[in-house]
Amino acid sequence: MTVSTDFSTKRPSIPALLAFLALTFLITWGVIGSYIFWPEEMTARFGEISGAHPFFFLATWAPAIAAFTVVLLYGGLSGLRGFLSRLFLWRCPASWWAFILIVIPLVFVAGSLIKGGPLLAPIPPEGVGAIISLMFMMLLLGPIEEFGWRGVAQPLLQRYMAPLWAGALIGAIWGLWHLPAFFLAGVVFAEWSFLPFFIGNITLAILVTPIFNATRGSLLLPMLFHWQLINPFWPDAQPWDTWLLVGVAAIIVWWKRDMVFSRDGAVTEVIPDEARP
Template sequence: MSDSPLDAVDRHPAATYFALTLAFSWGVWLPVLPAVDGPMVKVAALPGAFGPLAAAAVVTRLRGESVRGWLVSTLDWRRSPRWYAAALALPLGVSSAMGVAMFVLADGLAKGTLRPALAAFAINVVFATLLGGGQEEFGWRGFALPHLQARYSALTASVVVGAVWALWHAPMFVFGVYETAPAGYAAFVVVASVAFTWLYNGSRGCVPAAILMHGMLNASVNLPLQAVGGPSALPVPFTALLVAGFGLSALGLVARYGPETLSAGERRTPTWTGDRPERRATAETAGVEA
């Protein structure tokens, strides 16, 4: 008896999710990004940025689970305020340390850059949280991470999510939306993924906190870079500082909590899965003719 496609989805939800995420986002970006130039390219990229969310909803439905139940679980924000404070403090802390290093390496702030950088930071926090990264957390931490942690350690799951998360951005480099070094950016995303797992597991699976941290991270790492005058003002690649800052944070978390959980809490696995009678009925019907 051969397995049906739904059986494969049932056995490999994370792999199916990753494939669909790439298909959804790249399916938008590959035809659109080459046709757009200038500042509008980032606007054109926005629909594809919802691929992680869309793929998570589709795989949840294919498995016969409640999409509503998954969303309710994902949007459950009722956690101690300290986890929201941590979501802000970790990226701000690392970015501040990077800022000190950049200030030294660039011989101070560039003239007339600090005030515009601070104004842009305030706007970027809101934008990045809602549209420019935060919405991805419905998929990366809201779906993929808990499914992977059902089989693997928190550190292994973090690296896998981080690797696919980095690969997902590939069209941004191919079509010039991002101008940083791709390899350095990929390394940064992988080590940052460890910090997200620490937050997710420690907060008992609080995706809203991860959304907030994603937005703060995207906004805060660019603040010191703009203040010193951009990447050209630095004698080392900007991505090297990103990898160093978040890499040291990741090493500290592994040393403190261990690779199995990366937090004082347990590995968080899917909480929205149930008996799935609809999925079982579908599988049984398919099996009659197999």
């Protein structure tokens, strides 16, 4: 299969973007919606849904499944190999590594302290090993989404608009994509309020945007960023983590205003030049 020029170059590619979004929502909303509208039938047939249920993984992996499908459709196997090569892009200013590894944890710690909570999440009766196991399991959840959001959606949208607006739009879509989970018993979202979460999604998508562009389209750093957000070692800081991150985002947008308000230098390729057949 040959690479579609509309997909692999800087020309707009509306069909690819729409296909990605349609498949992403179809999988996730289809799986979660089935448990919302037919809970007894789905539970009897497939078991009660939870964060460890295979269907929960399927719903979470939908952006990645959609991304791989679209890349294969437009680029074939060679295009997919090129797409995955973005996992090995790691060079960027040290400040972004410090932001991910130090600032993000400090936001959770500060948010927890503001609400009178602990410095770190309480150790469960099973011991530290249980948290470490959960931490690595989290690698197979949220970070996998980045194959879609930053892998496909971000570069395609940046063909049309400045990175800030592309990030904000992805954040809004990302938030809406999660919406059915707030009506689903047995998962963590059922205990949260949607509005702060939605605002948080937009904020996080804006925050990761300059990191994405500074690394020339890396998938590795957005995945690490996402992993830090769900690291079980960090304490529950809601809703203060959201409001602190909004403040951090405002500082970074001002600091990197030349980067986020201009399309100059923005990554617009899903498949890197050197990886195309």
